[in-house]
Amino acid sequence: MQNFEFHNPTRVIFGVGQIASLAKHIPSDARVLMLYGGGSIKTNGTYDEVRAALAGHTVLEFAGIEPNPKYETLMQAVELIHREKIDFLLAVGGGSVVDGTKFVAAAAAYDGDAWDILKIGGKVIKAALPFGAVLTLPATGSEMNSASVISRAETQEKRAFMSPHVYPRFSVLDPAKTLTLPLRQVGNGVVDAFVHTTEQYLTYPANAPVQDRFAEGLLQTLVELGPQVLARPDDVEVRANIMWSATMALNGLIGVGVPQDWATHMIGHELTALFGLDHAQTLAIVLPGILQIRREAKRGKLLQYAERVWGLKNGTEDERIDAAIGNTRAFFEQMGVPTRLSGYGLGPEAIDATVAAVEAAGLTGLGEHRDITPADVRKALQLSL
Amino acid sequence: MQNFEFHNPTRVIFGVGQIASLAKHIPSDARVLMLYGGGSIKTNGTYDEVRAALAGHTVLEFAGIEPNPKYETLMQAVELIHREKIDFLLAVGGGSVVDGTKFVAAAAAYDGDAWDILKIGGKVIKAALPFGAVLTLPATGSEMNSASVISRAETQEKRAFMSPHVYPRFSVLDPAKTLTLPLRQVGNGVVDAFVHTTEQYLTYPANAPVQDRFAEGLLQTLVELGPQVLARPDDVEVRANIMWSATMALNGLIGVGVPQDWATHMIGHELTALFGLDHAQTLAIVLPGILQIRREAKRGKLLQYAERVWGLKNGTEDERIDAAIGNTRAFFEQMGVPTRLSGYGLGPEAIDATVAAVEAAGLTGLGEHRDITPADVRKALQLSL
Structure with a gap:
């Protein structure tokens, strides 16, 4: 196990009916801006x-x-905050709304060009407005972490930042609020949580049994509950x-002291930026090829x-690995998330474009060993044509 | 799963050599009191x-x-804090030192008779001095929770309190500092962590798969690593x-949204108060009988x-349960912690005294169903004579 620091100060308020307790978690004299998405x-x-x-x-x-919240949109919220002297934010929605609110919270308190936060990174953040979240879509883990991914329409870029200043003060998780989600978002959420877990787990043994x-x-639970939902x-x-x-898949806990991959996410972000695929759809396409x-x-x-998640104990090592990767692909498909580019009407030209984008973004050393090249990305994607 | 709130603001700084980073976690102008145990x-x-x-x-x-830190001792620390205008505490030691420091932190900031904190409970605490911990003995989980158990020598009482004000600001966990522990404390620590986990897990199914x-x-890890250490x-x-x-066994996470037992701990506290047994020794005696x-x-x-922790899949249900309880007892014994009163030179008279103490303390409805009576306590202890 590697040395680590772990500090997650977000208060989770979990369960049906918990939205009613919101008021006690926000200062009574606060000027609150409620941020949300569509209808x-x-x-x-x-x-x-x-x-x-x-x-x-x-x-x-x-x-x-x-x-895939947009910088351009979020900067309008920052302007509103300054104009209206807002001092507390409340994100109501899924991961995109929470991610967007994190950026807004940091940008509103930033002296300088807010694009720095995405260009240079979260280390430029010295303060942020306090904010809470009411989550309506389980997927990204943003409700209990300090990360955010923002897109810039103008340049088709998708950028991530992290800062300890953007942990939500609290997040209300009422599972009843997820009952009306379209099945596509349900499947996406399960795949997203699954791949967040594999990015921190499917690397190399690091003697970290907990x-x-x-x-x-988490993976067993998702495999068990995915079909049930x-x-x-x-x-x-x-x-x-x-x-x-x-x-729990992305609040930092399972990733302490262990190597992490994230190649699937980095490649996936390019697929979203280029073709507008849902985040989870890109993960479902990329992960099986990367594992292969x-x-x-x-x-x-x-x-x-293979053994602990899928119960695969028979056959050669390579047979078990193939079966585990095959099961992973089948599970995503079962959740209604196609795992091949053809499932989204994309062909080999999409691979060319993605590899070019990966190169242009300078992503030449991905994965837990920092050695995945654009040529490897091509090989991985060709396995998911 | 039941509704819950989870909020654990303690920063964990984990790994060999991390004590060197202490200074940056304590305000530079603080007047620090370092609290510790023996030599x-x-x-x-x-x-x-x-x-x-x-x-x-x-x-x-x-x-x-x-x-089993004593109220009488700790009140001397409170006096020193007031006299020397201390404003930050640092616990250096095992769970007893951390528990003691929690009480001191709360008592030093309490207006009134500090015994209230133990008599009435943590809800009387409205503030506490900030404190951190350097842990030298893995066992109690006190380094990342808000609970504390304090004994009063005068009256042979052992009392617990909890308060959100007594989470450590940080805890440094350097595993190298545990290498010189006597084997008795190593075994105790493993048993303590194991039983903390069973108190939150071995109740009734609550549809909480995570x-x-x-x-x-955690149980599998302890079973695997106990013999290795x-x-x-x-x-x-x-x-x-x-x-x-x-x-992780007692930082609140595995206990969210599920029923909890704690009968073994409550009965064990009486055994410690009466006979001076180590905390973990009492748990090793009580748990197998309670499970039976x-x-x-x-x-x-x-x-x-039985199935998931011990891999027991064959035989009747009752055979598997007996085997699991037997394995639990054998594991504790393997860790050098006797599981029978006779292992500590105690006989049936110790049961009489413990049952009387349980009655005197008004512990008439223990366990996750709040229905364990002093007569049940007698039965459980008789299985560990």
């Missing part, structure tokens, strides 16, 4: 519940944060456990994954 | 490392916090993983425990 929080009742819970507060609104067992526990979409208990799995081309470097953990 | 931190080098790391700070000392898998992962006491990697297991007498109420989870 889904209005049709599923979340909007009304939040407004009712904050009836005693001064609340302004900023709507229209899009999936982190391994926790990661395997499709079969019984009204089962709020299934929703609750998926929601908690997704939070990295099977030697990842052999020890792939075998452990 | 072990002086013989194993921890004392010197801490003093060197805090060379630029004003540091006073309070030594002599005993195992919490279950995490708890099982005895066989290779110089292996700092084994120490590191045991240390992290013990922290509660086998019907705990049947579902005992079967899950």
Whole structure:
């Protein structure tokens, strides 16, 4: 195990009906800006519940944060914050709204060109407005971490930043608020949480049994509950456990003291930027190919994954690895997320464009060994044509 | 899964050599009181490392916090704090020192009779001095939670309190500092962490698969590493993983949203108060008997425990439960912690005294169903004569 620091100060308020307790977590004299996306929080009742819970507060609104939240949109929120002297933010929505709110919180408190936060990185952030979140889509883990991914429309860039200043003060996780999600978003969320876990687990053995067992526990839970949520979409208990799995998959805990990969995410971001695919769709395409081309470097953990997550104990090592990767692909497909470019109407030209984008972004040393090249990216994607 | 709140603001700084980074986590102008126990931190080098790391700070000392830390001793530290205008505490030692420091931190900031904190409970605490910890004995989890257990010599009472004000600001966990522990404390620590986990896991099924898998992962890790630490006491990697297991076993995470038992701890506290047994020794005596007498109420989870932690899949349900309880007892014995009263020179009269103490303390409804009576306590202890 490597040395590490772990500090996650976000308060999680979990369960059906918990939105009603919102007011006690926000200073009563705060000028609150509620940030959200499209209209889904209005049709599923979340909007009304939040407004009712904050009836005693001064609340302004900023709507229209899009999936893969855009710098250009978010800067309008920053302007509103300055104009209206807002001092507390409340994100209401999924990971994109929470990610967007993190950027807004940091940009509003930043002296200088806010693009620095994405160009130079989170280390330029010295302060941020305090904010909380009400989560409606379990997937990204943004509700309990300090990371954010923002896109710039103008330049088709997708950039991530991290800063300890952008942990949410609190996040309310009410699984009932996820019951009305379209199945596509449900499947995406399960795949996203699954791949967050593999990025921190499927690397090389690092003698970290607690982190391994926790990661395997999350993967087993997602494999078990994924089909259940499709079969019984009204089962709020299934929703609750998926929601908690997704939070735990990316709140930093399973990644302490272990090597991390993230090649799948980095390549996936380029696919989203180029073709507008959902984030989870890109992960479902990229991961199986990456596991195949990295099977030697990842052999020890792939075998452990095969046995502990998929119960594969028979056959040669290579047969077990193939079966585990095959099961992973089949699981994503079962969740309604195609794992091949052809499933999205894309062909070999998409590979050319992605490899070019990877090169242009200078992503020449990806993965836990920092040695995945653009040529490797091509090989991985060719396995998912 | 039940509704819950989870908020754990302690910063963990983990790994060999991390004591050197202490200074940056304590305000430079703080007047620090370093609290510790006996001399072990002086013989194993921890004392010197801490003093060197805090060379630029004003540091006073309070030594002599005993195992099962005593109210009478701790109140002397409170007096010193007031006299010397101390504003930051640093616990250096094991769970007793950390527990004691929590009480001191709260008592020093309390207006009124500090015994209230133990008599009425942590809810009387409205503030506490800030403090950090340097852990030298992995066992109690106190380094990353808000609980503390304090004894009063005068009245032979052992009382617990919890308060969000007594989370350590930070805890430094250097596994190298545990290499010189006597084997008795090593075994105790593993048993303590194991039983912390079972108290939150071996209850009844609550549809909380993530919490279950995490708890099982900790138990599996302890079962795997316990014999290794005895066989290779110089292996700092084994120490590191045991240390992290013990922290994760009682930092609140595996207990969110699930029923909890704690009968074994409550009964064990009486055994310590009466006979001076180590905390873990009492747990090793009590747990196997409690599992036996509660086998019907705990049947579902005992079967899950048998299969997932001990790999027991054959035989009748009752055979698997018996085997799992037997394995648990054998594991504790293997760790050098006797599981029978006779192992400590105690006989049936000790049971009479413990049952009387349980009655006197009004502990008439213990366990996750709050229905364990003093007569049940007698039955459980008779199975560990």
